[in-house]
Amino acid sequence: MIEPVIEACGLTRRFGDLIAVDALDLTVDPRTIYGFLGPNGCGKTTTVRMLTGLLTPSAGTVTVLGHQLPRDAERLKRRIGYMTQKFSLYDDLTVVENLGFVAEIYGLGHRAARRRISALISTYALEPMRSRRAGRMSGGQRQRLALAAATIHEPALLFLDEPTSAVDPQNRRDFWERLFDLVDAGATILVSTHYMDEAERCHRLAIMESGHKRADGSPAELMAGMGALVVEVQAPNLRALKQQLSALPEVISAAQLGSRLRVLVSDHVTDPVAWLRTQPLQPTPTMLEPVRPSLEDVFVISTGSHVESHPA
Ligand SMILES: Nc1ncnc2c1ncn2[C@@H]1O[C@H](COP(=O)(O)OP(=O)(O)OP(=O)(O)O)[C@@H](O)[C@H]1O
Numbered sequence: 056m057i058e059p060v061i062e063a064c065g066l067t068r069r070f071g072d073l074i075a076v077d078a079l080d081l082t083v084d085p086r087t088i089y090g091f092l093g094p095n096g097c098g099k100t101t102t103v104r105m106l107t108g109l110l111t112p113s114a115g116t117v118t119v120l121g122h123q124l125p126r127d128a129e130r131l132k133r134r135i136g137y138m139t140q141k142f143s144l145y146d147d148l149t150v151v152e153n154l155g156f157v158a159e160i161y162g163l164g165h166r167a168a169r170r171r172i173s174a175l176i177s178t179y180a181l182e183p184m185r186s187r188r189a190g191r192m193s194g195g196q197r198q199r200l201a202l203a204a205a206t207i208h209e210p211a212l213l214f215l216d217e218p219t220s221a222v223d224p225q226n227r228r229d230f231w232e233r234l235f236d237l238v239d240a241g242a243t244i245l246v247s248t249h250y251m252d253e254a255e256r257c258h259r260l261a262i263m264e265s266g267h268k269r270a271d272g273s274p275a276e277l278m279a280g281m282g283a284l285v286v287e288v289q290a291p292n293l294r295a296l297k298q299q300l301s302a303l304p305e306v307i308s309a310a311q312l313g314s315r316l317r318v319l320v321s322d323h324v325t326d327p328v329a330w331l332r333t334q335p336l337q338p339t340p341t342m343l344e345p346v347r348p349s350l351e352d353v354f355v356i357s358t359g360s361h362v363e364s365h366p367a
Pocket residue numbers: 070073075093094095096097098099100101102249
């Protein structure tokens with residue numbers, strides 16, 4: 056049997072009356088990228104902080120890399136990397152100085168640190184700016200430097216909290232390639248995000264809302280099991296049609312995408328296109344087409360709300 060890298064049971068954190076994370080069960084297998092998807096304030100950072108040993112849970116049990124938390128938090132620290140939303144870089148230090156500082160914190164000897172810094176500078180394409188201050192680097196460069204810093208001690212488990220909020224699509228794609236390289240080399244990664252395209256790249260993910268886990272599985276499993284079928288509809292007056300569709304009990308959601316409506320119909324209806332044709336809709340749709348579900352559809356069904364997509 057594969058030993059999970061993270062195993063949490065009933066993980067809960069309260070701040071006064073607010074339950075930021077509520078009875079979360081979580082299993083993360085080795086050498087996978089596990090995504091934590093949810094809107095701002097749903098409890099992603101709070102969960103990550105509990106899983107890294109930085110925050111004590113109000114209730115529940117959690118074992119990370121075989122260490123029981125919070126008891127073994129100190130021992131866990133050296134085996135994990137944590138890249139925060141703000142990248143935690145020193146703006147007045149250069150690339151090499153930032154990495155040197157982190158190497159010292161992790162107790163790498165002088166020679167080992169030099170070797171490792173040189174390898175990371177090459178892996179993360181930082182050579183041309185090795186003497187540049189972090190504060191004068193672009194978003195994508197800072198992100199690469201932050202990933203280099205978070206992996207300087209070759210952690211078995213890496214936590215990334217909304218790592219691509221500040222970068223463009225090309226940098227985001229490159230960044231994910233590097234994450235898959237890390238997994239290929241044996242690492243496990245937990246990444247929190249409120250972006251759909253990042254969630255789709257994960258091996259497995261949890262959908263969070265208001266501190267609750269609403270769904271958990273691989274993107275394909277979640278799409279197959281969402282309990283709805285998707286139909287795209289075209290018509291002359293989409294706003295009027297949307298209102299009528301939304302009023303039908305079988306319709307879970309109708310959202311406009313350009314000149315089409317994306318309609319989620321409960322899978323109690325076996326043939327949603329034929330069923331929609333029998334409805335007295337005004338105006339009559341000019342096109343009805345079954346389409347493949349997306350992770351965004353799963354999100355809408357799990358939480359009843361929409362999440363951000365990255366700008367193209
Ligand atoms: N130290 C704290 N004291 C009081 N409330 C807190 C504290 N930390 C987080 N919260 C609250 O807990 C809830 C969850 O916050 P959290 O930062 O975990 O969400 P998130 O999903 O990471 O959001 P974001 O994407 O904005 O970072 C929010 O309502 C937040 O205001």
